[in-house]
Every structure is written in structure tokens, then in C-alpha cells.
Amino acid sequence: MNEPANESQPTTTSINTVTTTAMTNTNQTTPALVGMCRVCCRGCAAGDTLCADCDGRLHGWLRGYPEWIGALREFLDSTAHYGGHQPGRVNLASAPTPVRLSVLDHLQEIEDMAVALWRRLYAPSAMPWVDGRLHPTVLECLRVCADCPRLRRLPDIDLIWHDWESLTRRTLGIIDVPPSKHGIGRCPNPLCGVELSAPIDAVEVTCPLCGSVWRVVDVRLGFLRECVASGRTFTAGECAELLRECGFRCNTNTIRSWRHRGRIQPAGKNEKGQPLYRLADVHGQIMRRDSI
Secondary structure (H helix, E strand, C coil): CCHHHHHHHHHHHHHHHHHHHHHHHHHHHCCCCCCECCCCCCECCCCCCCCHHHHHHHHHHHHHHHHHHHHHHHCCCCCCCECCCCCCCECCCCCCHHHHHHHHHHHHHHHHHHHHHHHHHHCCCCCHHHCCCCCCCHHHHHHHHHHCHHHHHCCCHHHHHHHHHHHHHHHHHHHCCCCCEEEEEECCCCCCCCEEEEECCCCEEECCCCCCEEEHHHHHHHHHHHHHHHCCEECHHHHHHHHHHCCCCCCHHHHHHHHHCCCCCCCEECCCCCEEEEHHHHHHHHHCCCCC
8 A cells, every 4th residue: 555655756756856957957048137238237128138328338439439540540640639539639749659659559459359349240251261351441340340230139248348348448548638738938048948848737847858947937937028029919818828827917808908998909810710919018008007
């Protein structure tokens, strides 16, 4: 009577073991983030691994790189400008050689990543001599990758997304260098006379040619005397800024008031149509006791 019961026990255990094994296998083959963005873990369309926002940012980087590469290549010229991606960039005479070398390395890094993404999406033949070329140009790789519908469905898109985010940050860090120095005038040393630049809040400046140390206000005063003697013209804002840096009390509204009262007259206009004033005229009004 007890024998059938003893025989059924192993059968039940076997069934439970098979069921547990099947469930384990099912869990191992089921993706962990189905219907979720691999980058921000928000919901996305079925079959996609990127949500609309993350996909838009990645496509924006890929489509923006042709313009950014052009700005980077400007740094390879001896007349490269800092802040090439900014509306009001500061024009410098030349770019230091180390900057150009780092830009060359960065351009190569951009090309390597663009080609790697192109190969990831289009999986070319292992024998490159079949089609006669290894890969398209870097601009063509960026274009076709941005237009590829498989981009937002890659299972490892989170790694690719973060790599391009880091690369974009470094690129914009090169072409959007904020101007840390501005020109203040010529070295007062009569045997030197090189153009000097200093940080915005600097008190002293060292001449890179003769090694002399000067107060920034003295250099600016020398520049002021040079502009007054030569009859150079500036806008009202530029005149006021230069005079304030030299210790004079002046603002843009004061200069405009003198114009309306007939004490000074514009000497012309710049390319933007703004009136230009002789610095000598503005300085002469400040030196008059009844002008303030």
C-alpha cells in the first residue's frame, strides 16, 4: 500500500526541478530593461533602447559635429581664435603650438569614434578589399550614422551614448574657450613696446619679452596717452571703459549727454552704425572742471 506513495515522491521532485530550471532559463534570456531607455531608464517605444529625449540628444551631437570639426580645423592655422563657437569671440594674434597639437589629437579621436560607430551600425565585410575602401570620410560616417534607424535599437547604446557625451564635452571645451585675458596696451619700456595682455582682475603684468613688471593701470595710462595723441576713435562704451580703467569717472550716459549738449561730436560710425568719438575729445571734457 505504501509502495506507490514512495514511488510518486521522486516524480514530484523531478517536476519541480524541471519547472525551476525552465523559469531560470527564461529569466536569463529575457532582457532586463524591456521598454526602458538604457541611458535614463525612462519608458521608450517597443523595440527601442533609447527614449525620444536621449535619442534626440545623440542625433544632435552627430549632426552638430560637421560644424564643430570646421571650427576645430581653424585652430590649425596660425591665426586661430579662441572662442570660435561663441558669438563674441576674442581674436588673438596666434594660437600656441601645444593647442594645435592637442586639436590634431582630438580630431583623430573624433574620426576614430565616428568610424567605430559606422562599423557598429553597418558591419562591413571582414575583407575590406571587396568594396575597395575601408570606410567613408568622417563627415559621411557622421551623416549616415545620424540617419540610421538601427541607432536607437542597439543593445549597448548606453555605452555609445556616454562616449559621445564625453567627446562632445571635450570638443566644446576646446572651441568655446572663454577669454581669460584681454589686451591692455604696449609695454612702457621704450626698447620693447610689445603688446601686453592680462587677466581681467590683474594688478600687475610681466612683459614676456623684456621681463619688466608693470602695473596694469600704468600700461593703460600709456595706451590712453597714445590714443589721445593719435586721435583714435571708439564707441561711447569703449571710451568709458578705457577711462574708468585709468581711474577717471566716466560712463556711457555722460558721453551721450555731452553729445546732446553739443560739447562733443561723433567722428564717424563703425560697421554696426554706432557713433565713434575721439578719445581726445572725451578726455578733454573730463579734464574740464565744469564737465561733470
